[in-house]
Amino acid sequence: xxxxxxxxxxxxxxxxxxxxxxxxxxxxxxxxxxxxxxxxxxxxxxxxxxxxxxxxxxxxxxxxxxxxxxxxxxxxxxxx
Numbered sequence: 001x002x003x004x005x006x007x008x009x010x011x012x013x014x015x016x017x018x019x020x021x022x023x024x025x026x027x028x029x030x031x032x033x034x035x036x037x038x039x040x041x042x043x044x045x046x047x048x049x050x051x052x053x054x055x056x057x058x059x060x061x062x063x064x065x066x067x068x069x070x071x072x073x074x075x076x077x078x079x080x
Contacts, residue, residue, distance in 0.1 A: 007071035017058050019051035 018036055026035040037052040046063035050056070 004069070007069060009071050009073050009075050017049045019054055019056060019058050021054045021056060022051060 016032060016036070017038060017040075018032060019038070023032075023035070026032065038058065039050045039052055041048060043060065046061045048060040049058040051058050
């Protein structure tokens with residue numbers, strides 16, 4: 001039996017999602033996190049990231065029917 005890994009609820013993002021279509025138009029003085037207009041959520045297949053500015057798919061991940069562990073608590077909250 002494998003040991004469960006702790007999944008932190010702190011910001012551990014190393015690479016961010018962005019739209020290859022509209023990201024090149026980002027003003028030089030604007031931070032990427034202020035420029036992106038994305039939606040992310042669950043789909044029948046898995047998880048999708050969508051560009052609201054372009055109305056285009058950025059990434060759609062198929063979980064192939066498998067369940068994966070996750071952490072949906074907020075920083076400072078206790079797990080129930």
